[in-house]
Amino acid sequence: MGSIGEWIPLLWEGTVITAQVTLLSAIVTLLLAAVTGIMRLSKFKIIRGISYIYVLIFRGVSLLVLLFWVYYALPLMGVELSKMTSAVLAIGLNFGAFGAEIVRSSILAVPKGQWEAAQALNLTPTQRMFRVIFPQALVRMLPPFNNLMIELLKATSLIYFITLTDLTYQAMILRSLYLPQTAQIFGLLLLIYFIMASIISMIARMLERKLSAGRM
Amino acid sequence: MSLTMEEQAKQVSVGSVNKVPMVKYTNVMKSFGDLEVLHGIDLEMQAGEKIALIGPSGSGKTTIGRMLMTLEEPTSGTIEVEGEHLWHVEKKGRLVRASEAHLHQMRTKIGMVFQHFNLFPHMKVLGNVTEAPRKVLGLSKEEANDRAIEMLRKVGLADKLDVYPAKLSGGQKQRVAIARALVMRPKVMVFDEVTSALDPELVGEVLAVIKEIAEEGEMAMMLITHEMDFAREVADRVIFGAEGHIVEQGPPEQIFENPQSERLQSFLKRIR
Numbered sequence: 001m002g003s004i005g006e007w008i009p010l011l012w013e014g015t016v017i018t019a020q021v022t023l024l025s026a027i028v029t030l031l032l033a034a035v036t037g038i039m040r041l042s043k044f045k046i047i048r049g050i051s052y053i054y055v056l057i058f059r060g061v062s063l064l065v066l067l068f069w070v071y072y073a074l075p076l077m078g079v080e081l082s083k084m085t086s087a088v089l090a091i092g093l094n095f096g097a098f099g100a101e102i103v104r105s106s107i108l109a110v111p112k113g114q115w116e117a118a119q120a121l122n123l124t125p126t127q128r129m130f131r132v133i134f135p136q137a138l139v140r141m142l143p144p145f146n147n148l149m150i151e152l153l154k155a156t157s158l159i160y161f162i163t164l165t166d167l168t169y170q171a172m173i174l175r176s177l178y179l180p181q182t183a184q185i186f187g188l189l190l191l192i193y194f195i196m197a198s199i200i201s202m203i204a205r206m207l208e209r210k211l212s213a214g215r216m
Numbered sequence: 217m218s219l220t221m222e223e224q225a226k227q228v229s230v231g232s233v234n235k236v237p238m239v240k241y242t243n244v245m246k247s248f249g250d251l252e253v254l255h256g257i258d259l260e261m262q263a264g265e266k267i268a269l270i271g272p273s274g275s276g277k278t279t280i281g282r283m284l285m286t287l288e289e290p291t292s293g294t295i296e297v298e299g300e301h302l303w304h305v306e307k308k309g310r311l312v313r314a315s316e317a318h319l320h321q322m323r324t325k326i327g328m329v330f331q332h333f334n335l336f337p338h339m340k341v342l343g344n345v346t347e348a349p350r351k352v353l354g355l356s357k358e359e360a361n362d363r364a365i366e367m368l369r370k371v372g373l374a375d376k377l378d379v380y381p382a383k384l385s386g387g388q389k390q391r392v393a394i395a396r397a398l399v400m401r402p403k404v405m406v407f408d409e410v411t412s413a414l415d416p417e418l419v420g421e422v423l424a425v426i427k428e429i430a431e432e433g434e435m436a437m438m439l440i441t442h443e444m445d446f447a448r449e450v451a452d453r454v455i456f457g458a459e460g461h462i463v464e465q466g467p468p469e470q471i472f473e474n475p476q477s478e479r480l481q482s483f484l485k486r487i488r
């Protein structure tokens with residue numbers, strides 16, 4: 001029979017890995033989303049095309065298959081990545097494609113009059129985007145990005161399949177050691193994911209409050 | 217032969233008409249898809265001249281103003297500002313579509329105030345007014361602030377620098393928008409129904425500010441408006457447009473006291 005006290009060290013190790021993968025893939029996701037989301041609105045067809053194809057492909061593939069592909073197939077082509085890098089790359093590419101759509105639609109949701117006022121003041125197209133439109137779009141992006149980041153956190157449990165020792169992986173090990181206590185172990189697992197998701201929401205709400213201070 | 221004072225004055229005024237106009241529309245047409253909304257507009261504004269554009273809604277007044285602000289491109293015809301083509305450049309004797317760089321340079325002379333203010337909600341009042349001076353004119357923070365505060369004082373809002381637009385009344389918002397456009401010191405400014413979105417009790421404060429600016433004189437103003445008393449008081453010339461044509465124009469007394477066309481007569485009857 002095991003007790004919570006004995007499980008904690010293993011679960012903690014797993015939590016750290018899960019948090020690491022979540023944080024790093026979130027950074028890749030946000031960068032990719034911002035860049036490709038803005039590219040989708042470029043006046044140049046080729047730039048729009050590139051980001052359209054990126055979104056089309058990486059939104060449509062299964063994350064698990066992508067993960068396998070990056071970790072098991074790339075090495076056959078001479079690109080060998082660590083488990084951690086493979087995980088961050090696969091998750092980032094996949095979620096970045098969803099994020100791009102959030103960025104794009106949030107920018108499109110900023111009223112046309114804002115573009116026009118910026119143009120009437122003779123701001124350059126780049127200044128219109130980054131001084132006037134994007135800051136307003138950012139506020140709109142926060143709630144959907146909050147959801148996306150929680151989805152991302154939950155999706156990190158798939159890295160168990162490339163044997164990264166994340167939270168889910170550790171819980172599976174514990175379960176194999178303490179089979180009768182599966183309910184408690186997995187209950188604890190659910191709780192930890194729930195707490196991590198709550199932290200993400202808290203950060204998102206804090207940012208939202210900060211960014212929209214005084215404006216509404 | 218000696219000229220009377222009156223005749224001399226006439227010659228002077230004829231002389232000033234011969235100067236390069238501030239704005240000149242030549243046979244400007246505009247279509248949205250299959251819908252032609254302007255059917256060949258010819259219109260001139262002299263430097264410092266105040267014109268009022270009146271007419272039923274849907275007649276194309278806003279489109280005329282937006283084309284000057286480069287927000288809408290004419291389908292055909294030309295617009296010149298101080299003798300220089302706005303939407304075109306000459307290449308080998310032919311007019312070709314101008315680049316964004318050309319439009320950018322031309323826009324330094326043009327400003328616009330919108331019906332719905334379009335203030336930047338994420339910037340405070342001062343930020344709204346200093347944004348373009350800093351980013352477009354490259355002024356230092358201090359210079360931009362000085363200039364902005366001067367303009368905000370002019371519109372009576374020097375005490376609201378640190379406030380977000382959301383905290384202002386409609387009339388105050390529109391006065392900030394006026395300051396924001398003025399601070400760029402345009403030579404011609406479009407005011408597109410700037411009081412139409414306001415509660416009736418707030419219209420007066422905005423019109424008063426515009427009147428004051430008009431009295432300063434040097435800036436040409438295109439006042440698109442439904443406020444006939446205001447048009448009459450401020451405008452040097454009133455232009456009546458309907459269904460994409462300029463139907464009649466003249467000094468305010470003539471337009472309002474002695475309208476010639478039947479269209480204008482019935483329009484004036486309807487709005488009174």
Ligand SMILES: Nc1ncnc2c1ncn2[C@@H]1O[C@H](COP(=O)(O)OP(=O)(O)O)[C@@H](O)[C@H]1O
Pocket residue numbers: 248253271272273274275276277278279280
């Ligand atoms: N962006 C647009 N797309 C399609 N039709 C438009 C657009 N802008 C204006 N119109 C049409 O052009 C006509 C003139 O509009 P507008 O210039 O706004 O008139 P006004 O300001 O005199 O009310 C109207 O019939 C209007 O519906």
Ligand SMILES: [Mg+2]
Pocket residue numbers: 274277278279409
């Ligand atoms: Mg209009």
